[in-house]
Amino acid sequence: MNTIKLYILLIVVILYSSGCDKDFVEINTDPYAVNDVDPALLFAGAQRSHLGTFAAEHTIVQQYVNPYNQGATLGFNFNADIDGVNNPKWDQSYPSVIRNMMQALTLLGEETERTNLKSMIRIWTAQVFMGLVDNYGDVPYTEAGKAVSDVIYFPKYDDDAAIYDDLYNEIKSAVAALNPSGEYVREDLFYGENSEIPSGSASVQVEKWKKLGNSLLLRLGMRYSKVNASKAESIVSEAFAAGVMESNDDNAYVKYDGATYVQADNDFLREFSAFDYAAEPFVDQLKSTNDPRGQYIFATYIDPGAVVNDPNPDTDLANQFGVPIGVADIELSDVSLGYRGPRGTGLNYSQFNIYAVASPAAPDFYVTYAQTSLLLAEAAHRGWVTGDAQTYYENGIRADLQIYELYPNTTPISSSEIDAYLAEPDVAYNDANAFDLINTQYWVVNIRNGTEAFANFRRSGYPLLSRNDFNDDLLANGGDGFAHRMSYPDREGSANAENYTSASQAIGGDNLVSRVFWDSE
Numbered sequence: 001m002n003t004i005k006l007y008i009l010l011i012v013v014i015l016y017s018s019g020c021d022k023d024f025v026e027i028n029t030d031p032y033a034v035n036d037v038d039p040a041l042l043f044a045g046a047q048r049s050h051l052g053t054f055a056a057e058h059t060i061v062q063q064y065v066n067p068y069n070q071g072a073t074l075g076f077n078f079n080a081d082i083d084g085v086n087n088p089k090w091d092q093s094y095p096s097v098i099r100n101m102m103q104a105l106t107l108l109g110e111e112t113e114r115t116n117l118k119s120m121i122r123i124w125t126a127q128v129f130m131g132l133v134d135n136y137g138d139v140p141y142t143e144a145g146k147a148v149s150d151v152i153y154f155p156k157y158d159d160d161a162a163i164y165d166d167l168y169n170e171i172k173s174a175v176a177a178l179n180p181s182g183e184y185v186r187e188d189l190f191y192g193e194n195s196e197i198p199s200g201s202a203s204v205q206v207e208k209w210k211k212l213g214n215s216l217l218l219r220l221g222m223r224y225s226k227v228n229a230s231k232a233e234s235i236v237s238e239a240f241a242a243g244v245m246e247s248n249d250d251n252a253y254v255k256y257d258g259a260t261y262v263q264a265d266n267d268f269l270r271e272f273s274a275f276d277y278a279a280e281p282f283v284d285q286l287k288s289t290n291d292p293r294g295q296y297i298f299a300t301y302i303d304p305g306a307v308v309n310d311p312n313p314d315t316d317l318a319n320q321f322g323v324p325i326g327v328a329d330i331e332l333s334d335v336s337l338g339y340r341g342p343r344g345t346g347l348n349y350s351q352f353n354i355y356a357v358a359s360p361a362a363p364d365f366y367v368t369y370a371q372t373s374l375l376l377a378e379a380a381h382r383g384w385v386t387g388d389a390q391t392y393y394e395n396g397i398r399a400d401l402q403i404y405e406l407y408p409n410t411t412p413i414s415s416s417e418i419d420a421y422l423a424e425p426d427v428a429y430n431d432a433n434a435f436d437l438i439n440t441q442y443w444v445v446n447i448r449n450g451t452e453a454f455a456n457f458r459r460s461g462y463p464l465l466s467r468n469d470f471n472d473d474l475l476a477n478g479g480d481g482f483a484h485r486m487s488y489p490d491r492e493g494s495a496n497a498e499n500y501t502s503a504s505q506a507i508g509g510d511n512l513v514s515r516v517f518w519d520s521e
Contacts, residue, residue, distance in 0.1 A: 039103075050131070053085075053265055062279045064278065065077050080473070098128060099145040116184075118177070126171050127216055127367070129144075137514065161517040179206065181203075183202060190212070212252050221233075225460075226460075251369055266362055269307075277349050279323060291444070294317035300313055300315075303343070304347060305344055332349070393434075397421070400441075401421070459519065473512075477513050484512065488504070
């Protein structure tokens with residue numbers, strides 16, 4: 001009997017002790033993990049990595065706004081540091097994507113013959129970590145995702161600049177290891193047999209991945225432009241010489257069917273539409289330039305609170321009006337204050353087009369020829385790469401307008417429409433205003449890649465957005481009125497307290513005004 005009691009007591013102690021760090025351990029381990037799964041399947045799942053959310057990155061750069069100042073709906077429109085708004089990039093990177101890719105690399109081992117798969121995983125892991133650093137600064141890197149392989153449940157945070165240095169080496173090494181005579185990775189969602197543009201052979205697939213890797217290297221190099229111009233020039237010119245994306249056929253993207261597989265953030269807009277609006281600066285930019293993409297991005301619905309009940313919303317760009325930044329719903333409902341007032345169960349302002357760009361069947365674009373060309377335009381303007389800055393600029397815009405035919409319920413934007421747009425006074429290239437023009441277009445191109453839009457806004461300083469003056473919270477501690485990073489998840493402060501505390505001190509405080517290393521003042 002005593003033996004039975006002792007056994008029961010032991011079980012209780014084990015269950016209790018394992019529950020103390022339950023949330024943290026669940027993030028780092030999967031109790032249902034299958035350790036002999038094909039690494040290619042883990043890789044394919046990890047390719048659908050986080051691109052930023054409407055309520056976070058897109059709100060910071062004033063493309064989207066939730067104007068409801070009501071507790072759970074607080075966020076960046078009100079300069080509020082809200083845990084749930086800051087967390088998506090972290091939560092959708094570490095528990096699944098990073099862990100799965102680390103597991104895939106462990107299963108492949110050091111001496112694997114599947115060198116192409118391993119190289120692709122390394123390149124894509126670098127892309128994910130780059131986004132984490134860009135959003136948060138110092139993050140777990142060398143010990144991340146190693147709960148299963150190395151039993152590390154509480155990973156240390158690495159210095160953000162040191163991570164970037166290693167990402168540079170990882171991308172270069174992985175690209176060099178790609179072998180056109182090696183295996184064809186059929187599971188690859190970008191260029192494999194189930195992608196939108198299947199490569200069909202290892203040689204073509206490897207060529208695509210080399211361009212993808214070098215385009216990521218170009219992006220990484222441009223991040224240094226403000227903090228270390230000579231290093232930026234060196235990396236950018238190296239990536240350019242190695243060969244970056246050359247057409248839309250090189251784009252890395254994933255398409256959804258809108259039923260079995262949906263774009264989750266877009267699906268969310270349909271369910272909670274009363275809170276979701278286009279921001280005034282973004283709407284005004286597209287209206288002032290007669291942007292042909294506007295009809296597929298914005299829409300006005302009969303009832304903003306029930307957008308799914310309106311199959312034919314008004315998409316005429318002239319009829320779109322964005323919500324002013326930092327203004328709450330109560331004021332927006334008061335027409336005597338000069339605002340547009342209510343409409344149905346929401347507000348009389350534009351929302352996103354849930355049948356096109358914001359459709360659950362919309363593709364996710366991770367790295368594109370349009371992005372790459374616009375970065376090259378800036379690099380050429382700086383004298384870092386050969387070629388004509390205006391040509392790169394116009395190629396980038398043309399490429400982005402052309403991919404809109406991949407969104408549901410769209411028709412191709414014609415060459416004449418593109419030419420007319422390129423001739424718009426506030427679009428037409430001129431050398432004196434090049435930085436503004438190039439990076440404003442980069443802002444527009446990244447309407448569905450919030451992480452990249454947020455990073456490039458801080459790096460370049462463009463577009464020239466007005467500060468959100470809802471309160472003075474972003475002016476404290478030396479801030480300039482803009483959010484420069486996202487704070488770590490609150491649970492890190494308790495579950496991984498020692499490492500969290502060290503990281504917070506290293507970056508100057510876990511707040512919205514501390515800066516990532518490449519974002520110098």
